[in-house]
Amino acid sequence: MNDSIRPGVPAGLRDMLPAEAAQARYLEEKIRGVFELWGYGEVVTPILEFETTLAPASAAREGQDLFGFLDRDGKLLALRPEMTTAIARVAAERLAGEPPPHRLYYVGDVFRQDESQEGQGRQFKQAGIELIGEGNAYADAEVILLLCECLAAAGLNEFSVGVGQIDFLRAQLRALPISDDGRSVLKEALARHNRVAFEAGLRAMVADDDTVVKAMASLSLRGGADVLEAAKELALSDDALAAVDHLETVFGLVRQEGGAGRVLVDLGIIRRFDYYTGVLFDAYAAPLGFPIGGGGRYDNLLGDFGRPGQAAGFAIGLERLHIALEESGAAPRPEVARYFVYDETEPARAMSAATLFRRDGHSATCYLRPISAKLAARLAGPGAKVVRASDILEQE
């Protein structure tokens, strides 16, 4: 056996065997069901796109994470690192003649060269939606409520969705008496989650201590709805105040539909992508140190494809959701009653008996020899039943 080939798979990629695949598909179906219930239609886009299509988003993500290559015509192609850009392309190119809004969903694999993280290898599956052509608080609330609904439907009992508003921090930064270069330095520190560099830069550029304290405190605004009141106190401009008011309206709508217990205010959320324009949110499940999903409003993305338009959406990392469910003991165990049919004397009878079970809509497999109940349970869970064909056929 020494010269057998065992190539394995490239780092960050892996196989899924039946037990996991069945659960993963079950989760996926649950989430698809919610999307359909809310009137969203599925879009399937190619795994490969022109690199220039994907570049606006990926360049902002430091550019190193695309899997790219040349095709025979010398065109630069890339594997999609996320789905939103492709959906924006579809909306701009394919749905341009249709009356908005468009409610679209997707379930698909995405690919990144980044170092793998928990539940996020170099290939991982995302399920998400985009609500295109609506730019109001109702649309924002719908997207947030739909995310909550998906996580609940998947069986996750404890999760939180932190909701922020990028316009608030942008307005706060704009209100500071500093140069555009200085603002870029501060934005970069925020994107890196580096509060130390942010504060050092701020103190070096802004002399007024009250402004510094307010700007610093703005970053830590997270918690219940009372945080919105604190945010109003800290607002450095009317724009910042308007951003908080908008978030308050969204929260009111979310609360009205019963999402209050699951949603937190988090005005410190920030993303590297410049195309985000309004609400921003992340979903957390306490056992996992990484968000299991997130999204926001990105009214600046569609313009990249020549058709400016409003849009909001989210993506859920299905593998991370699966891990969170498993860790909290709430992982779905899709119950399949499967019959293991054997006949040690006349194997053909096992085939006939299995056919009968299948006609009735039960899953059945044939064995030439008796199979232990223990093995059957290992293969198909506690719902497995072992049946001797002759016993069944004689009863008929």
Add this chain to the structure above:
Amino acid sequence: MSKADNSKLKVALAKGSLLSPTLEVLGKIGFDITGLQDIGRKLMISTSQADFVIARASDVPTFVEHGAVDIGFVGKDVLMESEKDVFELLDLGYGKCVFALAEAAGASARTAGRYARLGHVRVATKYPKVAERYFTSRGRQIEIIKLYGSVELAPLVGLADQIVDLVSTGKTLAENHLVVVEEIAPVSCRLIANYVSYKLKCSPIDALVAELRAVVR
């Protein structure tokens, strides 16, 4: 460790020179650190106020990034080299030193000549990512020689032209006839937090930051 316990923080402390000043500030803000003073071979210590994990410094950012602990106390040097995605919340002010580019005294002409004729210089370091970022930002190409021990040796034996290393007093450099060419970045102990913990355990973390801020200033 119960994951449902929302109030008690899980804290990673870096072994080594930062451990005792970190315990000192934790003591100052009211943490019971008696069990932490002499830990022996123990790796985890639970108190009524927090669960402590004592880890190798270079592992602390990894523990925090994955959410195995909520927060960590670790040097900026380790943080810069690890490139992990964590919240850097506070500069604690102790463990001060500096990342510096150094070379043998009087070697600058030779290094410049080498760069002009060969297009790169050889730089020995324990911090290849820090060195690479620094030189890339300067538009200079280098060959990095990763070492694990006394980096000061490299220029003395002709293994490298320059070194990137941590300098605190400058004594080791001086004893080996090395001089600082440029200071790259100041280093000190930092408080870091996991992304999700920072959101979900906001009250204990904000309280801790406020208390630490008061004693380290």
